[in-house]
Amino acid sequence: MLKLDAVTHIYPNGTCALDDVTLNIPKGMYGLLGPNGAGKSTLMRSVATLQTPTFGSICFGDIDVIAAPERLRERLGYLPQDFGVYPRVSAYEMLDYMAVLKGVASAPERKDTVETLLNQTNLWAVRKKAIAGFSGGMRQRFGIAQALIGNPELIIVDEPTAGLDPEERNRFLNLLAEIGENVVVILSTHIVDDVADLCPRMAVLAAGKIQIEGAPHQLIERSRGSVWAKTIPREQLDEYRERFEVISTRLFAGRTIIHVLSPSDPDDGFKAVEGGLEDVYFSTLAQTRRASVAA
Numbered sequence: 001m002l003k004l005d006a007v008t009h010i011y012p013n014g015t016c017a018l019d020d021v022t023l024n025i026p027k028g029m030y031g032l033l034g035p036n037g038a039g040k041s042t043l044m045r046s047v048a049t050l051q052t053p054t055f056g057s058i059c060f061g062d063i064d065v066i067a068a069p070e071r072l073r074e075r076l077g078y079l080p081q082d083f084g085v086y087p088r089v090s091a092y093e094m095l096d097y098m099a100v101l102k103g104v105a106s107a108p109e110r111k112d113t114v115e116t117l118l119n120q121t122n123l124w125a126v127r128k129k130a131i132a133g134f135s136g137g138m139r140q141r142f143g144i145a146q147a148l149i150g151n152p153e154l155i156i157v158d159e160p161t162a163g164l165d166p167e168e169r170n171r172f173l174n175l176l177a178e179i180g181e182n183v184v185v186i187l188s189t190h191i192v193d194d195v196a197d198l199c200p201r202m203a204v205l206a207a208g209k210i211q212i213e214g215a216p217h218q219l220i221e222r223s224r225g226s227v228w229a230k231t232i233p234r235e236q237l238d239e240y241r242e243r244f245e246v247i248s249t250r251l252f253a254g255r256t257i258i259h260v261l262s263p264s265d266p267d268d269g270f271k272a273v274e275g276g277l278e279d280v281y282f283s284t285l286a287q288t289r290r291a292s293v294a295a
């Protein structure tokens, strides 16, 4: 449904934030995972028509997003990474105002839209409160409510769960999953669990390039046999880092569990790890780093 073909973005200072990104994103929840600075926001902003890539094409169904951005905007819902100002007006008034801006002209239709969205995002009870006084989770749910005005077919959410407590995060992700049943939802995040819990398909973006793409379970399957674990005394960590490609470390009961990347059994008391999406992600980042050092 959404097709990116050889999308490259070079900022005026010469930073190449996207390097030949090609992706086909179907209906449903799609996870775009990457560390800070990977290029996720640049990609999200390009798809949301807020900036034009230096090269490449973006199509949504039969819409050429670069040639006809206004056609995409009619079908787009966008929750940016930083929503900016949180006004002192109530959630109800703000949604009503945003519905006017999105072209919902008739008052009865707007009332219906705003009330439905407030209920859907569980904000009905606080509809008369100022958004400025909302918690992080409530603000994010308001962000989704405004993104859903006008029944968008493409929804972009940029790092939506950063700073949310576990309960709010859960509630927010469940809301996204419900929405994602019928439309394209792109979830950009650096939190592996957000993608693991929700997205039938995903890509890892690092250093401006798509490093891996597919269904999480396939990517986990592919990484099998390459990640190994060992529990070590904490003071030996530096020594292990020198000898092995350590992709993650975790403290457990005063000891340190390390995961290392190795195409075969490194011996030395390591055990094969069944592997989860976190191992896939950290191995991918380690390989990206290795490739950039070699280049």
Ligand SMILES: Nc1ncnc2c1ncn2[C@@H]1O[C@H](COP(=O)(O)OP(=O)(O)OP(=O)(O)O)[C@@H](O)[C@H]1O
Residues within 6 Å of the ligand: 011, 012, 013, 015, 016, 017, 034, 035, 036, 037, 038, 039, 040, 041, 042, 043
């Ligand atoms: N306006 C700009 N001018 C120059 N460089 C930029 C600009 N915006 C972003 N960059 C650079 O482009 C690269 C990608 O940035 P981008 O914000 O897209 O990454 P990100 O994956 O969204 O990271 P974060 O999660 O930190 O926002 C980074 O190296 C960043 O410093």
